[in-house]
Amino acid sequence: MRHNPIFALEDPAEIRRLIREHPWATLISHTDSGLVASHYPVLLEEEGGGADEIVLVGHVGRPDEALHELGRHELLVIIQGPHGYISPGWYDPAPAVPTWNFITAHLHGTPELLSDDENLRVLGRLVDHFEERMPEPRRLFGTDADAAYAARIVAGTVGFRLSVSRFTAKSKLSQNKPAETVARILGVLDGDGPYASPGLAAEMRRVHGADR
Structure with missing residues:
Protein backbone atom coordinates (compact mmCIF):
# COMPACT_ATOMS: atom_id res chain seq x y z
CA MET A 1 0.00 0.00 0.00
CA ARG A 2 1.49 3.33 -1.10
CA HIS A 3 2.68 5.41 1.83
CA ASN A 4 1.35 8.95 2.10
CA PRO A 5 2.06 10.67 5.44
CA ILE A 6 -1.09 12.82 5.35
CA PHE A 7 -3.27 9.70 5.19
CA ALA A 8 -1.19 7.39 7.41
CA LEU A 9 -3.02 5.72 10.28
CA GLU A 10 -0.52 4.78 12.98
CA ASP A 11 -2.49 4.67 16.25
CA PRO A 12 -2.98 1.03 17.39
CA ALA A 13 -6.12 2.08 19.26
CA GLU A 14 -7.65 3.23 15.96
CA ILE A 15 -6.65 -0.06 14.31
CA ARG A 16 -8.37 -1.98 17.10
CA ARG A 17 -11.49 0.18 16.68
CA LEU A 18 -11.50 -0.55 12.96
CA ILE A 19 -11.29 -4.30 13.63
CA ARG A 20 -14.09 -4.19 16.20
CA GLU A 21 -16.41 -2.32 13.85
CA HIS A 22 -15.44 -4.20 10.66
CA PRO A 23 -14.46 -7.78 11.58
CA TRP A 24 -14.92 -9.30 8.10
CA ALA A 25 -11.32 -9.87 7.00
CA THR A 26 -9.39 -11.00 3.94
CA LEU A 27 -6.62 -13.51 4.74
CA ILE A 28 -3.74 -13.75 2.26
CA SER A 29 -0.87 -16.24 2.29
CA HIS A 30 2.13 -16.59 0.01
CA THR A 31 2.43 -20.37 -0.05
CA ASP A 32 4.72 -22.82 -1.81
CA SER A 33 1.96 -23.15 -4.43
CA GLY A 34 1.39 -19.42 -4.85
CA LEU A 35 -0.96 -16.82 -3.40
CA VAL A 36 -4.07 -17.95 -1.51
CA ALA A 37 -6.85 -15.66 -0.26
CA SER A 38 -9.84 -16.43 1.97
CA HIS A 39 -12.48 -14.39 3.81
CA TYR A 40 -13.47 -14.91 7.44
CA PRO A 41 -14.57 -12.88 10.47
CA VAL A 42 -11.95 -12.15 13.12
CA LEU A 43 -12.15 -10.80 16.66
CA LEU A 44 -9.75 -8.92 18.86
CA GLU A 45 -8.31 -10.72 21.83
CA GLU A 46 -9.04 -7.98 24.32
CA GLU A 47 -7.57 -9.46 27.51
CA GLY A 48 -3.98 -8.71 28.49
CA GLY A 49 -1.32 -7.28 26.22
CA GLY A 50 0.15 -3.81 26.04
CA ALA A 51 -1.43 -0.62 24.78
CA ASP A 52 0.21 -1.02 21.38
CA GLU A 53 -0.44 -4.74 20.98
CA ILE A 54 -2.97 -6.07 18.46
CA VAL A 55 -3.95 -9.74 18.70
CA LEU A 56 -6.58 -11.40 16.50
CA VAL A 57 -8.39 -14.69 16.93
CA GLY A 58 -10.38 -16.46 14.25
CA HIS A 59 -10.83 -19.67 12.37
CA VAL A 60 -10.79 -21.12 8.89
CA GLY A 61 -12.83 -23.99 7.51
CA ARG A 62 -11.02 -27.10 6.42
CA PRO A 63 -9.15 -27.46 4.07
CA ASP A 64 -8.26 -23.75 4.06
CA GLU A 65 -5.70 -24.33 6.81
CA ALA A 66 -3.83 -26.63 4.42
CA LEU A 67 -4.26 -24.33 1.42
CA HIS A 68 -2.88 -21.40 3.45
CA GLU A 69 -0.16 -23.56 5.06
CA LEU A 70 -1.46 -21.89 8.20
CA GLY A 71 1.17 -21.42 10.89
CA ARG A 72 4.12 -22.04 8.58
CA HIS A 73 4.68 -18.46 7.46
CA GLU A 74 3.46 -14.90 7.71
CA LEU A 75 -0.21 -14.18 7.11
CA LEU A 76 -1.55 -10.88 5.76
CA VAL A 77 -4.93 -9.87 7.18
CA ILE A 78 -6.74 -6.99 5.47
CA ILE A 79 -9.43 -5.07 7.34
CA GLN A 80 -11.58 -2.81 5.16
CA GLY A 81 -13.69 -0.05 6.69
CA PRO A 82 -16.21 2.23 4.94
CA HIS A 83 -15.21 3.38 1.46
CA GLY A 84 -16.77 5.11 -1.50
CA TYR A 85 -16.51 7.15 -4.66
CA ILE A 86 -15.87 10.89 -4.36
CA SER A 87 -16.95 12.92 -7.39
CA PRO A 88 -15.01 16.03 -8.49
CA GLY A 89 -18.44 17.61 -8.88
CA TRP A 90 -18.55 17.83 -5.09
CA TYR A 91 -15.47 20.08 -5.06
CA ASP A 92 -15.37 23.54 -6.62
CA PRO A 93 -15.62 24.51 -10.32
CA ALA A 94 -11.84 24.11 -10.85
CA PRO A 95 -10.72 21.08 -12.89
CA ALA A 96 -10.28 18.00 -10.71
CA VAL A 97 -10.25 14.22 -10.90
CA PRO A 98 -12.45 11.81 -8.95
CA THR A 99 -11.06 9.76 -6.11
CA TRP A 100 -12.01 7.05 -3.64
CA ASN A 101 -12.12 7.64 0.11
CA PHE A 102 -11.45 4.70 2.41
CA ILE A 103 -9.99 3.40 5.63
CA THR A 104 -8.10 0.11 5.67
CA ALA A 105 -5.42 -1.77 7.59
CA HIS A 106 -2.91 -4.43 6.51
CA LEU A 107 -1.91 -6.61 9.47
CA HIS A 108 1.05 -9.02 9.36
CA GLY A 109 1.97 -11.89 11.63
CA THR A 110 2.55 -15.63 11.81
CA PRO A 111 -0.54 -17.36 13.21
CA GLU A 112 -0.51 -19.83 16.08
CA LEU A 113 -2.91 -22.75 15.62
CA LEU A 114 -5.34 -23.31 18.48
CA SER A 115 -6.21 -26.53 20.25
CA ASP A 116 -9.72 -27.91 19.76
CA ASP A 117 -10.77 -26.57 23.16
CA GLU A 118 -9.42 -23.10 22.38
CA ASN A 119 -11.03 -23.19 18.96
CA LEU A 120 -14.41 -24.03 20.53
CA ARG A 121 -14.07 -21.07 22.88
CA VAL A 122 -13.26 -18.75 19.98
CA LEU A 123 -16.18 -20.09 17.94
CA GLY A 124 -18.49 -19.59 20.90
CA ARG A 125 -17.26 -16.05 21.41
CA LEU A 126 -17.66 -15.32 17.70
CA VAL A 127 -21.29 -16.46 17.72
CA ASP A 128 -22.00 -14.51 20.92
CA HIS A 129 -20.41 -11.37 19.45
CA PHE A 130 -22.80 -11.25 16.52
CA GLU A 131 -25.87 -12.79 18.16
CA GLU A 132 -25.97 -10.36 21.08
CA ARG A 133 -27.68 -7.80 18.81
CA MET A 134 -30.53 -10.19 18.09
CA PRO A 135 -33.80 -10.02 20.07
CA GLU A 136 -33.46 -13.72 20.95
CA PRO A 137 -29.74 -14.57 20.65
CA ARG A 138 -28.77 -18.10 19.67
CA ARG A 139 -25.72 -19.42 21.49
CA LEU A 140 -23.23 -22.04 20.42
CA PHE A 141 -23.13 -23.24 24.02
CA GLY A 142 -26.44 -23.50 25.80
CA THR A 143 -28.01 -26.93 26.10
CA ASP A 144 -26.25 -30.28 26.09
CA ALA A 145 -27.48 -30.73 22.53
CA ASP A 146 -25.82 -27.43 21.53
CA ALA A 147 -22.54 -28.58 23.09
CA ALA A 148 -22.69 -31.87 21.22
CA TYR A 149 -23.28 -29.99 17.97
CA ALA A 150 -20.36 -27.67 18.72
CA ALA A 151 -18.09 -30.64 19.27
CA ARG A 152 -18.99 -31.91 15.81
CA ILE A 153 -18.47 -28.62 13.99
CA VAL A 154 -15.06 -28.00 15.57
CA ALA A 155 -13.78 -30.95 13.55
CA GLY A 156 -14.42 -28.92 10.39
CA THR A 157 -12.59 -25.78 11.51
CA VAL A 158 -9.10 -24.72 12.58
CA GLY A 159 -8.72 -21.85 15.01
CA PHE A 160 -5.82 -19.43 15.11
CA ARG A 161 -4.37 -16.59 17.13
CA LEU A 162 -2.34 -13.91 15.36
CA SER A 163 -0.15 -11.44 17.23
CA VAL A 164 0.33 -8.59 14.78
CA SER A 165 4.05 -8.01 14.31
CA ARG A 166 3.65 -5.01 12.00
CA PHE A 167 0.92 -3.12 10.22
CA THR A 168 0.36 -0.44 7.63
CA ALA A 169 -2.91 1.45 7.58
CA LYS A 170 -4.40 4.33 5.67
CA SER A 171 -7.26 6.69 6.42
CA LYS A 172 -7.82 8.59 3.17
CA LEU A 173 -10.75 10.83 4.02
CA SER A 174 -10.24 14.15 2.20
CA PRO A 198 -23.42 7.44 6.09
CA GLY A 199 -20.66 5.11 7.31
CA LEU A 200 -18.04 6.87 5.23
CA ALA A 201 -19.39 10.24 6.37
CA ALA A 202 -19.00 9.15 10.00
CA GLU A 203 -15.37 8.19 9.42
CA MET A 204 -14.70 11.56 7.77
CA ARG A 205 -16.18 13.35 10.78
CA ARG A 206 -13.82 11.47 13.06
CA VAL A 207 -10.74 12.87 11.29
CA HIS A 208 -12.12 16.32 10.50
CA GLY A 209 -13.98 16.95 13.73
CA ALA A 210 -16.92 18.12 11.61
CA ASP A 211 -20.15 18.94 13.45
CA ARG A 212 -22.55 18.41 10.57
Whole structure:
Protein backbone atom coordinates (compact mmCIF):
# COMPACT_ATOMS: atom_id res chain seq x y z
CA MET A 1 0.00 0.00 0.00
CA ARG A 2 1.49 3.33 -1.10
CA HIS A 3 2.68 5.41 1.83
CA ASN A 4 1.35 8.95 2.10
CA PRO A 5 2.06 10.67 5.44
CA ILE A 6 -1.09 12.82 5.35
CA PHE A 7 -3.27 9.70 5.19
CA ALA A 8 -1.19 7.39 7.41
CA LEU A 9 -3.02 5.72 10.28
CA GLU A 10 -0.52 4.78 12.98
CA ASP A 11 -2.49 4.67 16.25
CA PRO A 12 -2.98 1.03 17.39
CA ALA A 13 -6.12 2.08 19.26
CA GLU A 14 -7.65 3.23 15.96
CA ILE A 15 -6.65 -0.06 14.31
CA ARG A 16 -8.37 -1.98 17.10
CA ARG A 17 -11.49 0.18 16.68
CA LEU A 18 -11.50 -0.55 12.96
CA ILE A 19 -11.29 -4.30 13.63
CA ARG A 20 -14.09 -4.19 16.20
CA GLU A 21 -16.41 -2.32 13.85
CA HIS A 22 -15.44 -4.20 10.66
CA PRO A 23 -14.46 -7.78 11.58
CA TRP A 24 -14.92 -9.30 8.10
CA ALA A 25 -11.32 -9.87 7.00
CA THR A 26 -9.39 -11.00 3.94
CA LEU A 27 -6.62 -13.51 4.74
CA ILE A 28 -3.74 -13.75 2.26
CA SER A 29 -0.87 -16.24 2.29
CA HIS A 30 2.13 -16.59 0.01
CA THR A 31 2.43 -20.37 -0.05
CA ASP A 32 4.72 -22.82 -1.81
CA SER A 33 1.96 -23.15 -4.43
CA GLY A 34 1.39 -19.42 -4.85
CA LEU A 35 -0.96 -16.82 -3.40
CA VAL A 36 -4.07 -17.95 -1.51
CA ALA A 37 -6.85 -15.66 -0.26
CA SER A 38 -9.84 -16.43 1.97
CA HIS A 39 -12.48 -14.39 3.81
CA TYR A 40 -13.47 -14.91 7.44
CA PRO A 41 -14.57 -12.88 10.47
CA VAL A 42 -11.95 -12.15 13.12
CA LEU A 43 -12.15 -10.80 16.66
CA LEU A 44 -9.75 -8.92 18.86
CA GLU A 45 -8.31 -10.72 21.83
CA GLU A 46 -9.04 -7.98 24.32
CA GLU A 47 -7.57 -9.46 27.51
CA GLY A 48 -3.98 -8.71 28.49
CA GLY A 49 -1.32 -7.28 26.22
CA GLY A 50 0.15 -3.81 26.04
CA ALA A 51 -1.43 -0.62 24.78
CA ASP A 52 0.21 -1.02 21.38
CA GLU A 53 -0.44 -4.74 20.98
CA ILE A 54 -2.97 -6.07 18.46
CA VAL A 55 -3.95 -9.74 18.70
CA LEU A 56 -6.58 -11.40 16.50
CA VAL A 57 -8.39 -14.69 16.93
CA GLY A 58 -10.38 -16.46 14.25
CA HIS A 59 -10.83 -19.67 12.37
CA VAL A 60 -10.79 -21.12 8.89
CA GLY A 61 -12.83 -23.99 7.51
CA ARG A 62 -11.02 -27.10 6.42
CA PRO A 63 -9.15 -27.46 4.07
CA ASP A 64 -8.26 -23.75 4.06
CA GLU A 65 -5.70 -24.33 6.81
CA ALA A 66 -3.83 -26.63 4.42
CA LEU A 67 -4.26 -24.33 1.42
CA HIS A 68 -2.88 -21.40 3.45
CA GLU A 69 -0.16 -23.56 5.06
CA LEU A 70 -1.46 -21.89 8.20
CA GLY A 71 1.17 -21.42 10.89
CA ARG A 72 4.12 -22.04 8.58
CA HIS A 73 4.68 -18.46 7.46
CA GLU A 74 3.46 -14.90 7.71
CA LEU A 75 -0.21 -14.18 7.11
CA LEU A 76 -1.55 -10.88 5.76
CA VAL A 77 -4.93 -9.87 7.18
CA ILE A 78 -6.74 -6.99 5.47
CA ILE A 79 -9.43 -5.07 7.34
CA GLN A 80 -11.58 -2.81 5.16
CA GLY A 81 -13.69 -0.05 6.69
CA PRO A 82 -16.21 2.23 4.94
CA HIS A 83 -15.21 3.38 1.46
CA GLY A 84 -16.77 5.11 -1.50
CA TYR A 85 -16.51 7.15 -4.66
CA ILE A 86 -15.87 10.89 -4.36
CA SER A 87 -16.95 12.92 -7.39
CA PRO A 88 -15.01 16.03 -8.49
CA GLY A 89 -18.44 17.61 -8.88
CA TRP A 90 -18.55 17.83 -5.09
CA TYR A 91 -15.47 20.08 -5.06
CA ASP A 92 -15.37 23.54 -6.62
CA PRO A 93 -15.62 24.51 -10.32
CA ALA A 94 -11.84 24.11 -10.85
CA PRO A 95 -10.72 21.08 -12.89
CA ALA A 96 -10.28 18.00 -10.71
CA VAL A 97 -10.25 14.22 -10.90
CA PRO A 98 -12.45 11.81 -8.95
CA THR A 99 -11.06 9.76 -6.11
CA TRP A 100 -12.01 7.05 -3.64
CA ASN A 101 -12.12 7.64 0.11
CA PHE A 102 -11.45 4.70 2.41
CA ILE A 103 -9.99 3.40 5.63
CA THR A 104 -8.10 0.11 5.67
CA ALA A 105 -5.42 -1.77 7.59
CA HIS A 106 -2.91 -4.43 6.51
CA LEU A 107 -1.91 -6.61 9.47
CA HIS A 108 1.05 -9.02 9.36
CA GLY A 109 1.97 -11.89 11.63
CA THR A 110 2.55 -15.63 11.81
CA PRO A 111 -0.54 -17.36 13.21
CA GLU A 112 -0.51 -19.83 16.08
CA LEU A 113 -2.91 -22.75 15.62
CA LEU A 114 -5.34 -23.31 18.48
CA SER A 115 -6.21 -26.53 20.25
CA ASP A 116 -9.72 -27.91 19.76
CA ASP A 117 -10.77 -26.57 23.16
CA GLU A 118 -9.42 -23.10 22.38
CA ASN A 119 -11.03 -23.19 18.96
CA LEU A 120 -14.41 -24.03 20.53
CA ARG A 121 -14.07 -21.07 22.88
CA VAL A 122 -13.26 -18.75 19.98
CA LEU A 123 -16.18 -20.09 17.94
CA GLY A 124 -18.49 -19.59 20.90
CA ARG A 125 -17.26 -16.05 21.41
CA LEU A 126 -17.66 -15.32 17.70
CA VAL A 127 -21.29 -16.46 17.72
CA ASP A 128 -22.00 -14.51 20.92
CA HIS A 129 -20.41 -11.37 19.45
CA PHE A 130 -22.80 -11.25 16.52
CA GLU A 131 -25.87 -12.79 18.16
CA GLU A 132 -25.97 -10.36 21.08
CA ARG A 133 -27.68 -7.80 18.81
CA MET A 134 -30.53 -10.19 18.09
CA PRO A 135 -33.80 -10.02 20.07
CA GLU A 136 -33.46 -13.72 20.95
CA PRO A 137 -29.74 -14.57 20.65
CA ARG A 138 -28.77 -18.10 19.67
CA ARG A 139 -25.72 -19.42 21.49
CA LEU A 140 -23.23 -22.04 20.42
CA PHE A 141 -23.13 -23.24 24.02
CA GLY A 142 -26.44 -23.50 25.80
CA THR A 143 -28.01 -26.93 26.10
CA ASP A 144 -26.25 -30.28 26.09
CA ALA A 145 -27.48 -30.73 22.53
CA ASP A 146 -25.82 -27.43 21.53
CA ALA A 147 -22.54 -28.58 23.09
CA ALA A 148 -22.69 -31.87 21.22
CA TYR A 149 -23.28 -29.99 17.97
CA ALA A 150 -20.36 -27.67 18.72
CA ALA A 151 -18.09 -30.64 19.27
CA ARG A 152 -18.99 -31.91 15.81
CA ILE A 153 -18.47 -28.62 13.99
CA VAL A 154 -15.06 -28.00 15.57
CA ALA A 155 -13.78 -30.95 13.55
CA GLY A 156 -14.42 -28.92 10.39
CA THR A 157 -12.59 -25.78 11.51
CA VAL A 158 -9.10 -24.72 12.58
CA GLY A 159 -8.72 -21.85 15.01
CA PHE A 160 -5.82 -19.43 15.11
CA ARG A 161 -4.37 -16.59 17.13
CA LEU A 162 -2.34 -13.91 15.36
CA SER A 163 -0.15 -11.44 17.23
CA VAL A 164 0.33 -8.59 14.78
CA SER A 165 4.05 -8.01 14.31
CA ARG A 166 3.65 -5.01 12.00
CA PHE A 167 0.92 -3.12 10.22
CA THR A 168 0.36 -0.44 7.63
CA ALA A 169 -2.91 1.45 7.58
CA LYS A 170 -4.40 4.33 5.67
CA SER A 171 -7.26 6.69 6.42
CA LYS A 172 -7.82 8.59 3.17
CA LEU A 173 -10.75 10.83 4.02
CA SER A 174 -10.24 14.15 2.20
CA GLN A 175 -7.67 15.44 4.71
CA ASN A 176 -6.08 17.36 1.82
CA LYS A 177 -9.27 19.31 1.04
CA PRO A 178 -10.44 22.65 2.50
CA ALA A 179 -13.21 22.71 5.10
CA GLU A 180 -15.86 23.97 2.67
CA THR A 181 -15.15 21.07 0.29
CA VAL A 182 -15.29 18.56 3.13
CA ALA A 183 -18.67 20.01 4.14
CA ARG A 184 -20.02 19.54 0.60
CA ILE A 185 -18.75 15.95 0.48
CA LEU A 186 -20.38 15.19 3.83
CA GLY A 187 -23.65 16.65 2.59
CA VAL A 188 -23.70 14.28 -0.39
CA LEU A 189 -22.60 11.23 1.62
CA ASP A 190 -25.40 11.91 4.12
CA GLY A 191 -27.97 12.29 1.34
CA ASP A 192 -29.92 9.78 -0.72
CA GLY A 193 -27.95 9.92 -3.99
CA PRO A 194 -26.24 7.03 -5.76
CA TYR A 195 -23.02 7.43 -3.74
CA ALA A 196 -24.55 8.17 -0.34
CA SER A 197 -22.63 6.49 2.48
CA PRO A 198 -23.42 7.44 6.09
CA GLY A 199 -20.66 5.11 7.31
CA LEU A 200 -18.04 6.87 5.23
CA ALA A 201 -19.39 10.24 6.37
CA ALA A 202 -19.00 9.15 10.00
CA GLU A 203 -15.37 8.19 9.42
CA MET A 204 -14.70 11.56 7.77
CA ARG A 205 -16.18 13.35 10.78
CA ARG A 206 -13.82 11.47 13.06
CA VAL A 207 -10.74 12.87 11.29
CA HIS A 208 -12.12 16.32 10.50
CA GLY A 209 -13.98 16.95 13.73
CA ALA A 210 -16.92 18.12 11.61
CA ASP A 211 -20.15 18.94 13.45
CA ARG A 212 -22.55 18.41 10.57
